[in-house]
Amino acid sequence: MYDFELVKPASLxxxxxxxGDDGAQALAGGQTxxxxxxxxxASPERLVSLTGIAELQGVSAAEGRVTIGAATCHxxxxxxxxxxxxxxxxxxxxxxxxAVRNRGTIGGSLANNDPSxxxxxxxxxxxxxxxxxxxxxxxxxxxxxxxxxxxxxxxIITAVRFPVPQAAGYVKFAQPASRFALxxxxxxxxxxxxxxxxxxxxxxxxxxxxEAEAALSGDFSADAVTGxxxxxxxxxxxxxxxxxxxxxxxxxxxxxxxxxxx
Amino acid sequence: xxxVTMTVNGxxxxxxxxxxxxxxxxxRDGLGMTGTHIGCDTSQCGACLVHVDGKAxxxxxxxxxxxxxxxxxxxEGMANADGSLSVIQQAFQDHHGLQCGFCTPGxxxxxxxxxxxxxxxxxxEVRHYLEGNLCRCTGYHNIVKAVLAASGQDVSxxxxxxx
Numbered sequence: 001m002y003d004f005e006l007v008k009p010a011s012l013x014x015x016x017x018x019x020g021d022d023g024a025q026a027l028a029g030g031q032t033x034x035x036x037x038x039x040x041x042a043s044p045e046r047l048v049s050l051t052g053i054a055e056l057q058g059v060s061a062a063e064g065r066v067t068i069g070a071a072t073c074h075x076x077x078x079x080x081x082x083x084x085x086x087x088x089x090x091x092x093x094x095x096x097x098x099a100v101r102n103r104g105t106i107g108g109s110l111a112n113n114d115p116s117x118x119x120x121x122x123x124x125x126x127x128x129x130x131x132x133x134x135x136x137x138x139x140x141x142x143x144x145x146x147x148x149x150x151x152x153x154x155x156i157i158t159a160v161r162f163p164v165p166q167a168a169g170y171v172k173f174a175q176p177a178s179r180f181a182l183x184x185x186x187x188x189x190x191x192x193x194x195x196x197x198x199x200x201x202x203x204x205x206x207x208x209x210x211e212a213e214a215a216l217s218g219d220f221s222a223d224a225v226t227g228x229x230x231x232x233x234x235x236x237x238x239x240x241x242x243x244x245x246x247x248x249x250x251x252x253x254x255x256x257x258x259x260x261x262x
Numbered sequence: 263x264x265x266v267t268m269t270v271n272g273x274x275x276x277x278x279x280x281x282x283x284x285x286x287x288x289x290r291d292g293l294g295m296t297g298t299h300i301g302c303d304t305s306q307c308g309a310c311l312v313h314v315d316g317k318a319x320x321x322x323x324x325x326x327x328x329x330x331x332x333x334x335x336x337x338e339g340m341a342n343a344d345g346s347l348s349v350i351q352q353a354f355q356d357h358h359g360l361q362c363g364f365c366t367p368g369x370x371x372x373x374x375x376x377x378x379x380x381x382x383x384x385x386x387e388v389r390h391y392l393e394g395n396l397c398r399c400t401g402y403h404n405i406v407k408a409v410l411a412a413s414g415q416d417v418s419x420x421x422x423x424x425x
Contacts, residue, residue, distance in 0.1 A: 001282045001284075002282070003280065003281075003282055004281055004282060005281055006281025006282070006325055006327055006328075008327065008328070030323055030324060030325070030328075031305050031320075031323055034284075034305070034322075034323040034324075034325075035303075035304035035305055035323060038303060038304065039304075047281065049325075049327075049328055051328065052328075075317070096394065097308070097393040097394025097395075098318050098372070098375065098376075098391055098393075098394060099305075099308065099311055099318040099319055099320045099372070099394050100305060100320070100394060102314075102317040102318055102319055103319055103320070103323065103324060177306070178306070179393065179394075
């Protein structure tokens with residue numbers, strides 16, 4: 001791997017300062033960034049490691065919300081959020097494999113916004129708030145296309161705040177080699193309506209499926225989405241599946257996610 | 263260069279590292295412990311899997327400086343004190359859970375992490391847990407069998423492949 005500077009700040013304030021220079025890149029669990037750097041697809045001059053910062057760790061629940069520290073690994077979310085938001089914990093427990101879940105973090109996943117990652121579906125499907133060192137960003141404003149987010153240069157995600165729905169489910173059709181979602185659908189039923197977020201499918205990254213939301217808000221059952229289809233125009237097409245196949249899977253996974261939500 | 267100190271298999275060790283030194287390189291090149299294998303080098307195959315503070319981690323995707331001060335366990339630390347094979351290692355031998363052996367250090371470390379959190383896993387749980395460990399020889403059947411046997415469960419109903 002080419003040379004760079006690795007810094008390990010002990011506090012968020014130090015991390016923000018270290019991120020101030022050109023060429024600085026935040027390093028969370030590194031499960032995507034490190035392989036990306038080995039392939040020379042990214043070449044930061046300085047990595048600012050966030051996993052040693054205590055204030056970015058942990059899961060807490062209060063007043064119908066669950067707040068996850070940005071540097072909390074997937075395995076900890078799977079274990080510690082289970083009592084407060086089982087649908088979110090179940091999603092975290094399906095990411096990658098056990099070793100990846102011990103390192104990869106929620107903040108890292110959301111900052112990267114891989115179009116096939118699981119967490120963007122949970123954040124958008126729950127209507128979560130992405131909390132950074134400078135502001136709160138609603139999930140509806142945060143995701144801006146494949147690998148693109150509302151984050152500014154040097155901005156660091158500190159936590160993610162999830163409103164807890166009455167019921168939620170996530171089902172993904174895993175791409176068998178990478179375990180990323182070929183298509184993954186997160187559904188969440190709130191008192192004022194249902195949200196449906198789809199990952200893995202679109203060239204524009206995670207998106208909400210308005211027709212399914214309307215149908216499920218009237219009747220929260222798998223039958224309610226039978227016959228609904230999404231256009232294949234903007235779907236990802238690659239060796240793992242055609243655009244038409246992914247569009248079809250969106251409907252199938254949505255019905256399964258509703259069943260999983262119970 | 264920054265001196266990094268950690269505990270590897272119960273022994274305190276130090277070596278000079280650069281920021282870019284991966285834990286896998288620290289173990290193999292810095293300490294000469296080549297039991298930890300580097301396969302894909304992109305956190306997919308699991309051949310480099312070690313334990314960091316008791317958790318399964320792919321050492322090719324963690325920088326050594328990030329785990330300074332940690333308790334690390336590698337395949338070299340798995341055998342019993344008298345040099346005999348541990349229960350898991352012996353089960354891999356007894357049930358022919360390896361062929362070329364390249365993935366085996368990672369498989370054994372993954373199996374040990376599984377059995378530490380779930381001492382009596384089902385076959386499905388073993389297969390699910392080993393998703394991040396790729397073997398291109400065995401077809402996994404005998405690896406799963408070995409892990410189940412190491413957990414003390416009866417594997418006589420699981421077929422006789424390659425025994």
